[in-house]
Every structure is written in structure tokens, then in C-alpha cells.
Amino acid sequence: MLNGQITHSYVGNTCSVVIPHPHVKEKAKSTPSPDEAEACCERGAEALVDSGATASAEATGATVHVNLDRIRNVDIFIGDNDLYFYADVKLYKFHSRRTFDLRGLKTLVIKYDTNENCYQLCLRCLPPVAIPGSGRAAGSAVTPKPKTARKEYIAAFLNLPTLADTLQDKEPLVHEWKLKRITDQCQLQLDAHERTYKLTNNFRYGYASGYSGPLQTSELDKSTCRVPEPERLSPLQRRLERISDEMKRFSRDQYKMNFVELQVPAGHQNPLRFKPKIHETSMTQEQAHLLHNLCSRTAATKNSTSTVSSQSINQPERRVQNEIDCGLISIVLAICYDVRTTNNEPTCESGWTRSILCPLFCYFEQFDNYRDVLIAFLRRVITYPLYRNFELGRQCIRDAIEVLRGGRNWLINQLLLTHLQFASGEPCRESFNNYYLEDYIRYVCNATACSDEHLRLLARNVKNVLMDVTKRQLDLGIIEIETELIQELMQEMRIDAGSGSESPSQHQSNIADDDVLDTDEASGLEDDTTTDDDSVITDSFDSMDLRLIENDVYAVDEENEGDVDDGEEDHSEVEEEDHESNSSTTTTSDAEGNSVIEQCTSNSEAAASISASASASASTSTK
Known part of the structure; x- marks a missing residue:
């Protein structure tokens, strides 16, 4: 679709738009042939039926010799500040600095000048709203300051973008899906005649727009093809x-x-790393x-x-x-x-x-x-x-x-x-x-x-x-x-960093607090504010896992000094005990927790007595 040029002007709250026809170079024939005159009369009769007029078709034949079919083949979309006008084979885009009054738009009369071969539209606009403190209206456009010849030369020498390119980059982004189709609300009027015609839909499609009429196929992939009637x-x-x-x-x-990250299935190559071999092909x-x-x-x-x-x-x-x-x-x-x-x-x-x-x-x-x-x-x-x-x-x-x-x-x-x-x-x-x-x-x-x-x-x-x-x-x-x-x-990374920056002393104090809570639970002390049994079970299992790890360390320190094979056997036994403890109930886990605490206490007392005896012997040898 070629984007054509539109001329416009503002008079009060009305915007006048002039759109040239795509085939503006084609001139009307002065004396049409008999076949063309008959075809024009037929088209005129069809147009009269569409518009509800009662005039004769012969009177219309003298006016419609400018190829009415192409003139009526128009589709129009409008937005708050944008007008899209598709005429036969060409798309015209117009962006207005004033907002169109779409609420009062019911019937739009499009005048066509057969001498100039152009469309003329008059669209009502909303009154401009003044911006406080700016000294200008909200709908007025700001004209950029033109560049001098010296600045243009410097920009060309330094390969800088020109003024037109800069304005094109800053043009407003049109949300085309918000445009409203008003083709059915429009009527076409030739020159100054009172007769009006409805706009038609007879567009071409396919390779080089070389096809017209309905699709010549019995089967159509409706799941993929979303336009079953492209001619309409x-x-x-x-x-x-x-x-x-x-x-x-x-x-x-x-x-x-x-x-x-691309969700690439296992065993498949990442598409971003694939290199197609376009020079190696076989038919x-x-x-x-x-x-x-x-x-x-x-x-x-x-x-x-x-x-x-x-x-x-x-x-x-x-x-x-x-x-x-x-x-x-x-x-x-x-x-x-x-x-x-x-x-x-x-x-x-x-x-x-x-x-x-x-x-x-x-x-x-x-x-x-x-x-x-x-x-x-x-x-x-x-x-x-x-x-x-x-x-x-x-x-x-x-x-x-x-x-x-x-x-x-x-x-x-x-x-x-x-x-x-x-x-x-x-x-x-x-x-x-x-x-x-x-x-x-x-x-x-x-x-x-x-x-x-x-x-x-x-x-x-x-x-x-x-x-x-x-x-x-x-x-x-x-x-x-x-x-x-x-x-x-980034928020997840902050949370992970905050949870991972806990000091060793805080970690040990947290473990000690968990041990105290588990000891209270095992001794039968209950908190009146605790009503969720699932949370108690979860806490008991978490604390039990921590204590079993400590018990494993103590066992290695005491029983397996210098014996690697025995250490492996004890490690397997500890893993079996760990598996059995995980499958036990809450009561057994609390009991095992108490036994582990007692064992840890006895181990610490034994270690203290050993260190005391060692210090006493050292003092005796010194004397």
C-alpha cells in the first residue's frame, strides 16, 4: 500500500482534507463508445438502487463515464487524530493536530471532483483546549526551527541525521488497532450533483494483486487463513x-x-546458535x-x-x-x-x-x-x-x-x-x-x-x-x-543475597533456639497461641535434620580417627538411620531429638573432662 500525499486546511472547527485519486493521470473520455455507455448506464442503475434514488439510468450515463467503480472502491478508518483513506489501490494517511469530533459523526459526505480527480472531506474537530502557562492551545503543533545551510553542510559531512529523518523518528506512534471503520457511514457525491452513491468493496488480492472475486478453492485452512473472503x-x-x-x-x-532463556527441549540445538548452510543444497x-x-x-x-x-x-x-x-x-x-x-x-x-x-x-x-x-x-x-x-x-x-x-x-x-x-x-x-x-x-x-x-x-x-x-x-x-x-x-537477587549474608554466630543462635523449642515440645510444654499442627511438624523435621548432621560430625570425630574404611561404614549406617528417622511420626522424632541432645551433652561433658585431665597432666609435667 503506497502512502499518498494529502493536503488539508483548518477553518474554525472544521478540517478540510483533499485526497488525490490514485489514477489521477487518467482523463475522462469525451465521447464514450456505445459499449462503454451501456456499461456506464448499468453501473449508474446499480448505484441508484444502492442509494435509493429514483432518477433514470440514462441521465446517469453522462456522469459516470469517469470509471465510477474505481472511485467508489474506498475504505475509510478514523481515530482521534488520524485518518486512513484507502482508495482503490493506494493508502493515504493523515495525522491531525486537532482532535476529530467522532461523537457527532453519523453520515460523512465525500465529494469527488471529476475535473481534478480528487476527494474532498470535511471533518468536524473539537475546540482546542489551552494549556495553562504555555501560551498556546493543546491541539496546536510546534514548528521546528529550520536548519541553516551551514548546519546542513556540517550534518552531511559528519553523517548526522537530517531534519526530516529526525522528525520522522519523533512522529507519534499510531495505535492502528484503535481506528474505527466508517465506510458504511459515508456517501459519495460527484461534483455538485445531488445524487449520492454508496461505497463498494471490490478489492484485489494474491500475487501482484492479480486476482479478484471469491476464492476458487473448495478447501480452506480456516485455522491459518483468517480472511476467507479477501475481495470484500x-x-x-x-x-x-x-x-x-x-x-x-x-x-x-x-x-x-x-x-x-529459550525453552529448548533436551537433545535439540539452541536456535540462536544454528548456522544455516545456504550454499549447500540438493533437490x-x-x-x-x-x-x-x-x-x-x-x-x-x-x-x-x-x-x-x-x-x-x-x-x-x-x-x-x-x-x-x-x-x-x-x-x-x-x-x-x-x-x-x-x-x-x-x-x-x-x-x-x-x-x-x-x-x-x-x-x-x-x-x-x-x-x-x-x-x-x-x-x-x-x-x-x-x-x-x-x-x-x-x-x-x-x-x-x-x-x-x-x-x-x-x-x-x-x-x-x-x-x-x-x-x-x-x-x-x-x-x-x-x-x-x-x-x-x-x-x-x-x-x-x-x-x-x-x-x-x-x-x-x-x-x-x-x-x-x-x-x-x-x-x-x-x-x-x-x-x-x-x-x-533484581528483587529476587536482593532477597537471595539477604538470606545468604547471615553471619555464623546468628546461624548458631538460630540452631540453638530451634533445639530449645524442640526440647520444650518433647517435654510436653505447649504454647496456647500455636494452633497449626502442620507448622509444628514441619519445624520438628527441619530441626531434626540439623541435629542429625551435627551427630554425624561428632560420630566421625570420636570413632573414626585415622580409619577410612570404618568411616565409610559408619556413614552408610548414619544415612540409613536418617532415612528411618524421616519416615517416623512426630512423637518418635521428638524422642530421637531428646536422645540426640542428651548424646551431644554427654559428648560435650566427656570432651570437657578430657581437656581438663590433659591440662592437669601438662601442669604436673611442668612442675
Whole structure:
């Protein structure tokens, strides 16, 4: 979708917008042929039936010779400060510094000037609200101070961003999923005639927008394809449907899990460490047979060259070529993600992955710039597949750049493999092959239409655009999610550090307090405030484990001085006693705790007597 230029002006609380028609170069015919006049009369009669008028169709034929079908083929969305106007094949965006009055918007009359070939809209705006202390209204825009010639020269010499680039980076982020469709509330009026017409929906889709009418397929993958009737939805509406679905399906918790670490199953390689070998490829016999059949089809049945040429009669060739290239990049990105995440070993889910990550297949979406292609791919990467990681998506974009630089054979092989996956998978995705993939296979195989130099140019453009794509442009709030996750991790680290910085004296005092409490419980002393039996049982088991460790140390010190084998046997016996003590009841554990305390007391008394006798003998020898 090409973004056209809009002129506007403010008069009071009304904003007047003038939008040129995409085919503004086409002039009305002065004397239409009989066939054209009859067709115009038929269209005029149909328009009159739609609008409820009662005038004759013959009177309309003299007015509708400007190709009314294209003029009425319009789709309109509006927000608080934004207007999206899709006219036939071109998208026009307008951002207003004044807020539109949407509450009073019931019926919008669109005037079309047949001499200038442009639409004229008048939208009511809310009164501006003055900001206290600023001296200007809230809806007024601030005009930046223009740079001088000297500053522009210095900026160019130092490779600094220009003024236009700076303003483009600071342009407001439009939440497109909040826009409201008002097409059904609009009426079209030609020149100054009183007769009005309803807007129609008859949009094209598929490879190079070369298809119209309902889908010619009996089976459609409804789980993947979200637009079963693409001819009834404009490319703008398909895009907004995709954005809305991604907002609903995006999971904050899943993104947090994959942001810290990819949940890679055991025995599988980390996708971030995989390096695809685009220069090593081999084609199976089935793929070679499929390639021969696709390239040998005649132009009468289905040929991408004839499709593009038929569209170039009424549409600029540059627009068609740009749409084809953007669609090819979108398909290559989905393939690179599947290859990287499966280590180039396709699975039963590869067909689903390659279709769900490509908006061409799911929504019959049309692209006209690389930035929208990359943003749409990154949004779907962190929303649908198994590994939802932003850096993984960027790595797949780098893989696509390498493929476009010098991997034509690898790309053809993967396109054929994708065709086989769509044709043989469950559910069947044959419609994706009919309307997109077969034409793209013929396009890539045609060295004249898609040369190596052209592919390298695409790779260079994608690389330049990738440097400017940020997380903020995804409009999913992932920067806030990552900040929240980092704060949670830092809080956990503080808690762990605080619990681990306990001094040895405090640790010994805590153990002594636990021993005193266990002794009181064993002697039958009960606390009136304690009512939770589970907490008592848990505390008794925890203190018992600590005392058994101390008992183990004392046993080694007393009985196993210099005897390693006996120490191992005693250690195994202590482990068996530990296992038996853990399976005992609360009463037995308290009793064992008392016995351990008595043993520790006797051991300490024995050690004290030994040290006293040793000191007495030492004093005697000194004398």
C-alpha cells in the first residue's frame, strides 16, 4: 500500500482534507463508445438502487463515464487524530493536530471532483483546549526551527541525521488497532450533483494483486487463513484485522519465559546458535518434477508474467514490482525461521510455521515497504510459534539477508519444499500455492525478471531497514514487559543475597533456639497461641535434620580417627538411620531429638573432662 500525499486546511472547527485519486493521470473520455455507455448506464442503475434514488439510468450515463467503480472502491478508518483513506489501490494517511469530533459523526459526505480527480472531506474537530502557562492551545503543533545551510553542510559531512529523518523518528506512534471503520457511514457525491452513491468493496488480492472475486478453492485452512473472503476486505482492513488478532494472542508470560532463556527441549540445538548452510543444497526428484511442471505451464493457464502485465495496464509498474518484492521477503523470513528452529530438518509443524508467520498467506496482506514487512514478521514471531524471542527474529532477518545475497538455489529449493508441505499437509493449504507460491517460484526462477543483482539490492535494503526497526515500533509493549521482568529478577537477587549474608554466630543462635523449642515440645510444654499442627511438624523435621548432621560430625570425630574404611561404614549406617528417622511420626522424632541432645551433652561433658585431665597432666609435667 503506497502512502499518498494529502493536503488539508483548518477553518474554525472544521478540517478540510483533499485526497488525490490514485489514477489521477487518467482523463475522462469525451465521447464514450456505445459499449462503454451501456456499461456506464448499468453501473449508474446499480448505484441508484444502492442509494435509493429514483432518477433514470440514462441521465446517469453522462456522469459516470469517469470509471465510477474505481472511485467508489474506498475504505475509510478514523481515530482521534488520524485518518486512513484507502482508495482503490493506494493508502493515504493523515495525522491531525486537532482532535476529530467522532461523537457527532453519523453520515460523512465525500465529494469527488471529476475535473481534478480528487476527494474532498470535511471533518468536524473539537475546540482546542489551552494549556495553562504555555501560551498556546493543546491541539496546536510546534514548528521546528529550520536548519541553516551551514548546519546542513556540517550534518552531511559528519553523517548526522537530517531534519526530516529526525522528525520522522519523533512522529507519534499510531495505535492502528484503535481506528474505527466508517465506510458504511459515508456517501459519495460527484461534483455538485445531488445524487449520492454508496461505497463498494471490490478489492484485489494474491500475487501482484492479480486476482479478484471469491476464492476458487473448495478447501480452506480456516485455522491459518483468517480472511476467507479477501475481495470484500480492503488491504487496509486486512492489515488491521491482523494487528487486532496479534494483540489478542500475544502472551506476556510466554514472552517473559523466552526473553530470559529459550525453552529448548533436551537433545535439540539452541536456535540462536544454528548456522544455516545456504550454499549447500540438493533437490529431490519430486521437487525437480514440480519445478518442471510449474515453469512449463503456458501463459493461457497461469503465468506470473501475464498477470503482472495485465495489472500494469491500469496500475504503475513500480507499485506492482514493489509489492512483489515485499511479498517475497515476507515468505523468505518465514522460511528462515522454520529452518533455524528445526535445524534444517522439517517437521510436521513446518507447514503451519511457514504459513502462520507470513501475513500474505494468513490475511492476503499487501506490503509496499520493507519496514512494514519486518515489523509484521517480528510481531508474529513473538506471538505465535514455539520460540518467542525478539533477538531470534532479528537473527532470522539476517539469515534472509544472506539468502538474498547469494542463495538463489537454496531459496528455490525451500520454496518447492514449502509448496509440497502446503499440498500434502493436514489441513490442506493448497490455496496458498494457487494464489502466491507458484507465482513466486516462477518469479525467482526467471533470471530476467529477478536477477542476482536485484536480489542483492533487496538484501541491502533490508539490512538498512533492520537497523532502524526498534521494539517500540512493534506496539506490543515489550519494552515495559522486559523492564518489569528485570525488576522482578533484581528483587529476587536482593532477597537471595539477604538470606545468604547471615553471619555464623546468628546461624548458631538460630540452631540453638530451634533445639530449645524442640526440647520444650518433647517435654510436653505447649504454647496456647500455636494452633497449626502442620507448622509444628514441619519445624520438628527441619530441626531434626540439623541435629542429625551435627551427630554425624561428632560420630566421625570420636570413632573414626585415622580409619577410612570404618568411616565409610559408619556413614552408610548414619544415612540409613536418617532415612528411618524421616519416615517416623512426630512423637518418635521428638524422642530421637531428646536422645540426640542428651548424646551431644554427654559428648560435650566427656570432651570437657578430657581437656581438663590433659591440662592437669601438662601442669604436673611442668612442675
